[in-house]
Amino acid sequence: MTNTTKIPIIVVKAPIKAIRSLGSCTTAPGIFASTKLGDTSFAVRNPIDGYTFSESTRLYQEQVKELTSPPSPASLQNLPSQKSIEEQLFDATASVKIMTSRVAMHLEREWREKLFNQMDSLHDPLEWMEEDTPIEKSSFATFLKAICQIKPKNRPGLGLAHGGNLIAAWTSGSNRLTVEFLAKDRVRWIISRFRDEEPEQYVGQTVVSHFLESLQPYQPNEWFGK
Amino acid sequence: MIKKGQSLPDDDHVLRHVPWQRLLRDGNDKVLGFLPQAFQLRDGEESLSANWLENCDGTHSNKIQQTVSELRAAIKVGPKSAFGVAQVGKVKEVCKSNNRAHIRIVLAPTKSIASHVEIKELPRDDIQLLTMLATEAFIELVHNKSIL
Numbered sequence: 001m002t003n004t005t006k007i008p009i010i011v012v013k014a015p016i017k018a019i020r021s022l023g024s025c026t027t028a029p030g031i032f033a034s035t036k037l038g039d040t041s042f043a044v045r046n047p048i049d050g051y052t053f054s055e056s057t058r059l060y061q062e063q064v065k066e067l068t069s070p071p072s073p074a075s076l077q078n079l080p081s082q083k084s085i086e087e088q089l090f091d092a093t094a095s096v097k098i099m100t101s102r103v104a105m106h107l108e109r110e111w112r113e114k115l116f117n118q119m120d121s122l123h124d125p126l127e128w129m130e131e132d133t134p135i136e137k138s139s140f141a142t143f144l145k146a147i148c149q150i151k152p153k154n155r156p157g158l159g160l161a162h163g164g165n166l167i168a169a170w171t172s173g174s175n176r177l178t179v180e181f182l183a184k185d186r187v188r189w190i191i192s193r194f195r196d197e198e199p200e201q202y203v204g205q206t207v208v209s210h211f212l213e214s215l216q217p218y219q220p221n222e223w224f225g226k
Numbered sequence: 227m228i229k230k231g232q233s234l235p236d237d238d239h240v241l242r243h244v245p246w247q248r249l250l251r252d253g254n255d256k257v258l259g260f261l262p263q264a265f266q267l268r269d270g271e272e273s274l275s276a277n278w279l280e281n282c283d284g285t286h287s288n289k290i291q292q293t294v295s296e297l298r299a300a301i302k303v304g305p306k307s308a309f310g311v312a313q314v315g316k317v318k319e320v321c322k323s324n325n326r327a328h329i330r331i332v333l334a335p336t337k338s339i340a341s342h343v344e345i346k347e348l349p350r351d352d353i354q355l356l357t358m359l360a361t362e363a364f365i366e367l368v369h370n371k372s373i374l
Contacts, residue, residue, distance in 0.1 A: 127246040127304035155253030
């Protein structure tokens with residue numbers, strides 16, 4: 001990806017003499033700080049965008065902006081804000097189903113079908129809170145890697161954090177293992193157990209490739225059923 | 227009578243609406259409790275919203291019913307969502323344990339929700355504390371569909 005800096009270009013229609021004098025007011029290479037003849041409020045640095053223009057210059061700037069590169073209808077269709085919530089939820093579930101199909105050989109058909117049902121259920125428009133974010137693909141990718149690695153016999157219950165991270169929970173009586181799948185292959189887990197009716201918790205965060213290993217001291221078979 | 231901005235008594239109760247996505251379930255979608263994330267602040271949120279049961283009169287279940295009716299009229303309450311109920315003193319005790327957080331639970335009525343309370347000073351990302359709230363404080367779970 002290339003880093004680019006947007007520099008406002010201001011079109012000036014004026015006699016050649018005026019343009020020459022304007023050239024002497026250049027405040028940065030290629031930037032004329034004023035567009036209106038007789039306008040003496042030239043560029044002043046401000047901490048936000050570098051320069052402050054007079055009101056009339058700003059108006060020109062706005063008009064020029066409107067003329068340059070209007071968004072195409074096709075690109076408008078891709079803006080998430082243009083889509084209804086139902087469409088956004090459908091897209092989110094469709095994309096994670098496609099991701100799952102790419103590792104289908106590692107998952108039993110029944111497991112996959114159940115997973116799809118769980119995804120649909122999590123994104124049920126009737127239950128959806130508008131402030132929430134549909135499942136993040138990066139979180140789901142971490143989940144898939146974990147599942148393909150652990151191959152748990154017991155299916156987890158699934159949930160969704162506000163920001164779209166997938167959560168899996170395995171329960172055994174009042175004991176539970178809750179895992180939040182983060183972007184970039186990271187997992188955050190917490191075990192909550194009751195020993196002699198006293199609650200205790202163990203927390204960890206690691207990369208998905210070390211997930212099972214990090215659970216070894218806590219008898220992970222209790223959750224995964226192997 | 228408790229006024230806006232005042233703390234709730236320890237013996238009183240708070241109720242929090244928990245959407246379907248943040249209910250703890252087994253692999254067959256049977257609801258078992260709450261996920262820790264049910265009590266997590268959203269980005270930009272300064273306090274956790276809940277509702278004061280003792281704002282209503284009657285038995286414990288009457289209070290729940292009235293509070294849920296008030297919530298249903300004001301916000302979206304999904305059919306499969308649920309409500310967690312906790313004693314104010316227990317929520318504070320759990321937060322205080324291991325010196326994790328000194329929260330305040332204050333009445334903060336809105337135009338449409340007179341029973342609205344704010345749980346203030348709750349850490350944003352202390353997953354252990356959120357788990358303790360889910361397993362030790364909000365131990366009563368009421369299904370939305372169970373309330374008429």
